[in-house]
Amino acid sequence: xxxxxxxxxxxxxxINTDKEKQxxxxxxxxxxxxxxxxxxxxxxxxxxxxxxxxNEFLVRWEDYLFFKTKIQKGSELKxxxxxxxxxxxxxxxKSKQYRFCYTYNDKTxxxxxxxxxxxxxxxxxxxxxxxxxxxxxxxx
Numbered sequence: 613x614x615x616x617x618x619x620x621x622x623x624x625x626x627i628n629t630d631k632e633k634q635x636x637x638x639x640x641x642x643x644x645x646x647x648x649x650x651x652x653x654x655x656x657x658x659x660x661x662x663x664x665x666x667n668e669f670l671v672r673w674e675d676y677l678f679f680k681t682k683i684q685k686g687s688e689l690k691x692x693x694x695x696x697x698x699x700x701x702x703x704x705x706k707s708k709q710y711r712f713c714y715t716y717n718d719k720t721x722x723x724x725x726x727x728x729x730x731x732x733x734x735x736x737x738x739x740x741x742x743x744x745x746x747x748x749x750x751x752x
Contacts, residue, residue, distance in 0.1 A: 654683045
C-alpha cells in the first residue's frame, strides 16, 4: 500500500500560464484515479513569483488542493525532506533526496513528467500476479 507521495514542481514554470490548468488537472487525476495521497512541494526562485500571484494561485485551486501543499522560496531541501517524484528543469542542481526524477528543458514538458508520475504510481499500486513457488523440497 502506498502511503504519501511527495511531488516537487517548480511553481514559477507554470503559474499564470496556459499550462497551469492542465498541470493541476493531472495532479488531481493522479490523486483521484489511483487513490494516492499527494503532498505537493512547490518552489520558486527569488522574485520569479510575487506573493499576490501565489495567493491568487492558492485561491484559484483551493477546491482542488485537498492534499497538503507547501510553497517555498528556493530549491534547497531540508535534510529530513524526501521527494518521491521530482519534476525539475535541467538547469536546477539535483539533490540526492528523491526516488524518481524527471528533468525537462522546455516548460511545456512538465505535463510529460506528470504523465510519468501517473504511470509510476499506477504500476506501484496495481495488483501483481502471484508467483508460484519453484521449490519442491516437501514433495514425496
